[in-house]
Amino acid sequence: MIKRTLGLYALLVVLFAGVGFQLGAANISLLLVQSFAYALIALGLNIQWGYGGLFNFGIMGFLMVGGFAVTLVSFPVNPEFWASDGPLLLGRALLAALIGAGLIIGARFSDRIGITGRLKTVLMVISWIAAYIIYRSQIDPAAAYIEATEAGWVGGLGLHPVLGWAFGGLLAAGIAFIIGKICLGLRTDYLAIATIGISEIVRALLKNMDWLSRGTLTVSPIPWPVPLPQDYQASGVEIAQSFVYARLGFLVLVVIVLALIFFLVQRAYGGPWGRMMRAIRDNYIAAGAMGKNVTARQLEIFIFGSVLMAIGGAILVSFAQIYDPGSYQPINQTFLIWVMLIVGGAGNNWGAMFGGLLIYLAWMVSDPLAQFVFNTISTWSSDAGLGAIPDIQSRASQMRVLVLGLVITVALRYTPRGLLPEVMHRER
Amino acid sequence: MNEFIFFINNVVVSGLVLGSVYALGGIGITLVFGILRFAHFAHGDMMTMGAFVTFLLAAMLTATGIVLPIPLAIIVLPFAMLITAGLALGIDRGFYQPLRARGARPVTLLIGSIGVTLIIQGLIRLVFGTGTYSFFDEAPKVLYRVPVPLFDAQRTINFTQPQVLMVFATILVVVVLHLFLTRSKFGKAMRAMADNADLAQVSGINTKLVIRVTWIIAGSLACLAGTMLALDVTLKPDLAFNIVLPLFAAAIVGGLGQAYGAIAGGFLIGFAEVCAVFNWAILLRPFKDRFPEWFEIPNNLAIVPTEYKLTVAFVILVITLLVRPTGIFKGASS
Amino acid sequence: MALIELKNVVGGYGGAPILNGVDLAIAQSDIGVIVGPNGAGKSTTLKAIFGLLEVTEGEVLFDGQNIANSLPDKLVPLGLSFVPQEKNVFTSMSVNENLEMGAFVRTDDFSDTLTSVYDMFPPLKEKRHQPAGELSGGQRQMVAMGRALMSQPKLLMLDEPSAGLSPRYVLEIFEQIVKVNAAGVGILMVEQNAKQALGFASKGFVLASGQNSFTGTGKELLDDPEVAKSFLGG
Numbered sequence: 001m002i003k004r005t006l007g008l009y010a011l012l013v014v015l016f017a018g019v020g021f022q023l024g025a026a027n028i029s030l031l032l033v034q035s036f037a038y039a040l041i042a043l044g045l046n047i048q049w050g051y052g053g054l055f056n057f058g059i060m061g062f063l064m065v066g067g068f069a070v071t072l073v074s075f076p077v078n079p080e081f082w083a084s085d086g087p088l089l090l091g092r093a094l095l096a097a098l099i100g101a102g103l104i105i106g107a108r109f110s111d112r113i114g115i116t117g118r119l120k121t122v123l124m125v126i127s128w129i130a131a132y133i134i135y136r137s138q139i140d141p142a143a144a145y146i147e148a149t150e151a152g153w154v155g156g157l158g159l160h161p162v163l164g165w166a167f168g169g170l171l172a173a174g175i176a177f178i179i180g181k182i183c184l185g186l187r188t189d190y191l192a193i194a195t196i197g198i199s200e201i202v203r204a205l206l207k208n209m210d211w212l213s214r215g216t217l218t219v220s221p222i223p224w225p226v227p228l229p230q231d232y233q234a235s236g237v238e239i240a241q242s243f244v245y246a247r248l249g250f251l252v253l254v255v256i257v258l259a260l261i262f263f264l265v266q267r268a269y270g271g272p273w274g275r276m277m278r279a280i281r282d283n284y285i286a287a288g289a290m291g292k293n294v295t296a297r298q299l300e301i302f303i304f305g306s307v308l309m310a311i312g313g314a315i316l317v318s319f320a321q322i323y324d325p326g327s328y329q330p331i332n333q334t335f336l337i338w339v340m341l342i343v344g345g346a347g348n349n350w351g352a353m354f355g356g357l358l359i360y361l362a363w364m365v366s367d368p369l370a371q372f373v374f375n376t377i378s379t380w381s382s383d384a385g386l387g388a389i390p391d392i393q394s395r396a397s398q399m400r401v402l403v404l405g406l407v408i409t410v411a412l413r414y415t416p417r418g419l420l421p422e423v424m425h426r427e428r
Numbered sequence: 429m430n431e432f433i434f435f436i437n438n439v440v441v442s443g444l445v446l447g448s449v450y451a452l453g454g455i456g457i458t459l460v461f462g463i464l465r466f467a468h469f470a471h472g473d474m475m476t477m478g479a480f481v482t483f484l485l486a487a488m489l490t491a492t493g494i495v496l497p498i499p500l501a502i503i504v505l506p507f508a509m510l511i512t513a514g515l516a517l518g519i520d521r522g523f524y525q526p527l528r529a530r531g532a533r534p535v536t537l538l539i540g541s542i543g544v545t546l547i548i549q550g551l552i553r554l555v556f557g558t559g560t561y562s563f564f565d566e567a568p569k570v571l572y573r574v575p576v577p578l579f580d581a582q583r584t585i586n587f588t589q590p591q592v593l594m595v596f597a598t599i600l601v602v603v604v605l606h607l608f609l610t611r612s613k614f615g616k617a618m619r620a621m622a623d624n625a626d627l628a629q630v631s632g633i634n635t636k637l638v639i640r641v642t643w644i645i646a647g648s649l650a651c652l653a654g655t656m657l658a659l660d661v662t663l664k665p666d667l668a669f670n671i672v673l674p675l676f677a678a679a680i681v682g683g684l685g686q687a688y689g690a691i692a693g694g695f696l697i698g699f700a701e702v703c704a705v706f707n708w709a710i711l712l713r714p715f716k717d718r719f720p721e722w723f724e725i726p727n728n729l730a731i732v733p734t735e736y737k738l739t740v741a742f743v744i745l746v747i748t749l750l751v752r753p754t755g756i757f758k759g760a761s762s
Numbered sequence: 763m764a765l766i767e768l769k770n771v772v773g774g775y776g777g778a779p780i781l782n783g784v785d786l787a788i789a790q791s792d793i794g795v796i797v798g799p800n801g802a803g804k805s806t807t808l809k810a811i812f813g814l815l816e817v818t819e820g821e822v823l824f825d826g827q828n829i830a831n832s833l834p835d836k837l838v839p840l841g842l843s844f845v846p847q848e849k850n851v852f853t854s855m856s857v858n859e860n861l862e863m864g865a866f867v868r869t870d871d872f873s874d875t876l877t878s879v880y881d882m883f884p885p886l887k888e889k890r891h892q893p894a895g896e897l898s899g900g901q902r903q904m905v906a907m908g909r910a911l912m913s914q915p916k917l918l919m920l921d922e923p924s925a926g927l928s929p930r931y932v933l934e935i936f937e938q939i940v941k942v943n944a945a946g947v948g949i950l951m952v953e954q955n956a957k958q959a960l961g962f963a964s965k966g967f968v969l970a971s972g973q974n975s976f977t978g979t980g981k982e983l984l985d986d987p988e989v990a991k992s993f994l995g996g
């Protein structure tokens with residue numbers, strides 16, 4: 001297995017180098033940063049699925065949360081907002097939300113004061129409706145007010161981006177806790193559908209809450225944690241070189257973050273916690289019978305994985321310097337990562353990372369590659385008198401979707417455990 | 429009265445139309461789940477594929493110069509349904525059957541169906557590009573306006589010919605399916621297999637044949653649903669991908685594996701969506717004079733803003749999964 | 763000639779074999795009962811006959827034809843029928859529909875068979891339109907047996923028909939089995955309730971660890987002190 005791992009990673013180096021020569025240093029450094037961010041996300045999914053057997057199809061939602069968090073934290077402060085009535089109105093809305101939550105929780109525990117059965121259900125429904133009305137009554141005017149201002153949204157906090165990444169993790173943990181509490185009892189394919197549904201809800205919210213995220217108007221430019229190309233240019237570096245230096249700088253940071261997290265995860269996996277997780281995954285009935293609190297452990301895994309996903313999502317948004325909730329697609333964000341894990345190897349951290357790097361490279365390269373193929377065919381068909389292929393640009397980018405589907409199918413048929421499958425430890 | 433007609437147009441008619449789409453699509457999903465025991469994510473793209481097949485056939489027919497009072501799409505629909513059924517069989521043969529033969533879990537089949545979704549979508553986009561197509565380039569859509577001779581109403585109840593056809597088709601499918609499942613020997617065999625696949629095999633039921641018939645039905649219904657949807661809106665490559673989740677919501681809410689459940693679920697979610705985004709304040713306006721002076725009717729009494737229309741389906745889905753995962757008609761559970 | 767014959771059958775679910783060379787033969791007039799300790803491979807033998815698991819060695823002859831590794835839906839038209847131990851009715855379908863499913867392979871009019879099944883199990887007549895899932899354990903077993911009889915089999919195989927039933931129903935089921943055999947259907951059944959079953963068995967097979975250990979008529983086995991010592995409990 002070690003030979004295989006080393007061999008496959010060596011192949012990866014060769015591939016990246018090869019593509020690098022074709023596309024140039026600036027482009028390959030961009031690809032590298034994004035690949036490593038995706039590798040981190042794949043690692044997160046590996047924890048949920050590979051270790052925990054949890055079927056999370058709402059990865060997109062967590063990426064969006066991470067991106068949102070880093071935007072909120074690292075974007076410069078909007079003084080106009082803080083000077084206006086905005087914070088006051090939002091404060092009232094927050095109060096309304098808390099009151100609403102209080103009502104709901106109160107209804108939930110109303111059985112303590114003797115209200116049970118049908119009456120309690122009615123009470124719960126009323127509490128949800130009341131909470132919703134109260135919240136909407138405060139948030140609607142607040143949102144309208146903020147969106148009417150010049151900036152159109154609350155602005156950021158002006159803090160360091162890495163703090164934003166961390167905040168993304170924190171926010172994701174909170175949301176994962178709620179989602180986990182609700183959904184983890186469901187059987188696997190139901191869990192998949194539920195998580196897709198929830199991530200779509202998250203997407204709808206972030207896309208439309210203009211006062212909080214600027215929605216489809218997008219937020220940019222989001223600051224970098226390391227010097228920007230512009231900073232290098234200012235100190236006299238050539239434009240092309242500046243991009244390479246800047247991106248390499250970012251890459252170093254990302255690799256450090258990834259390495260740290262990887263190390264932590266590997267340690268956890270090898271230790272008693274990891275063994276317990278695998279025991280639960282393989283036979284949760286038996287594990288439960290042994291006294292392990294299965295639900296609590298599964299929740300832990302779910303949260304842990306989501307944190308990694310959100311950090312990865314935050315890194316991607318920081319790097320791209322723009323937060324566009326409308327640009328998130330289930331195909332790109334959720335399915336792609338599943339392919340990474342299936343091809344790379346679920347249950348194996350090296351496999352997850354390998355899958356992340358390889359598939360992202362393939363994904364990004366397939367567009368120019370498809371264009372190349374189409375152009376070649378087009379020239380041939382024009383020469384043959386059949387005319388050129390129309391719309392090569394948009395068609396080529398659709399090739400990626402087709403290729404992804406083919407990769408999933410082939411991988412499921414021929415390498416269902418992945419290229420670097422889980423290593424079963426045998427007790428001696 | 430005008431406001432009431434507005435309500436009829438925007439809630440009753442829209443709800444019926446949307447409900448029919450969800451119901452037709454949901455039946456396919458629930459049948460496949462009941463008999464093959466996995467969530468067939470690719471059903472949405474099967475619907476799109478079916479719609480494109482109809483489009484191709486209709487285009488070929490137009491090229492021969494025939495003009496008819498009803499849209500050509502309807503004429504070619506039976507053939508398109510056959511072709512799509514064949515394609516569905518091929519997809520099962522090529523993609524799902526090998527996985528089943530290896531004893532794949534439902535989760536693996538779900539991932540496999542996602543692969544199929546992407547392949548179908550990719551192929552459609554590759555061949556047809558990403559633009560929109562219309563069935564009505566040659567002959568425009570027929571619009572019906574029904575005047576309401578009551579209380580000096582000026583508005584009319586509006587609906588289009590494709591919408592009428594869609595509701596009609598749904599009713600037809602429901603009746604035929606009901607008769608098939610309860611009266612015919614093969615229909616009962618399908619129900620038996622959905623109930624207990626092992627026992628069905630032990631009883632001598634040819635399970636491979638049942639699976640094939642399931643795909644034929646699912647494929648035909650997908651083509652019907654997809655074409656109807658395309659006739660109502662427009663034809664584009666991601667036509668049905670966006671409604672895959674509401675379709676699953678419809679199937680799950682109604683009870684997975686129960687055909688009637690999918691129909692009920694479909695209409696429930698369809699009406700829920702249109703009711704949630706409707707501005708109920710409009711209905712209060714005629715009664716303005718009945719309210720005391722200090723009471724001002726709010727401008728907008730929609731339960732959710734229009735952007736969140738699809739979200740309503742997801743919320744209903746999540747609530748169902750939590751409160752009553754077996755759905756209305758008690759289908760498969762957790 | 764033997765209706766069904768197993769010659770040195772070896773088979774299992776894919777890993778280590780569970781059956782390690784089982785021999786068996788009964789005629790259509792027989793009531794054959796397979797008994798033995800847990801894990802002996804009793805139910806596995808029935809499943810091996812019915813094509814529900816892989817037979818790697820040996821022959822399974824039905825009416826002289828080797829049917830090893832055939833699919834169940836090929837075997838029912840040949841005249842075999844199987845009542846599994848668990849999940850042996852279609853719970854969401856009515857009693858009548860369950861029986862109809864049993865007649866799936868028949869192309870002729872089966873209303874006569876339907877009537878005779880209802881005559882055999884009178885309680886089912888008034889519940890014919892009720893979903894089978896709502897019936898009691900004993901009644902369900904009746905539906906299960908009825909379903910298997912609808913195809914007019916030559917050989918009826920039952921896997922622990924008395925499992926989970928109250929003593930009254932156990933007696934009733936056993937009575938019906940004897941009647942069915944008297945009407946010309948061969949019976950091969952697995953029973954945990956060894957003493958009772960061997961009481962009316964014309965052929966008994968004791969299995970242990972996937973192999974035959976004692977064979978004889980039911981009475982012979984009951985009287986044999988070796989058999990009693992090995993697992994009948996003296």
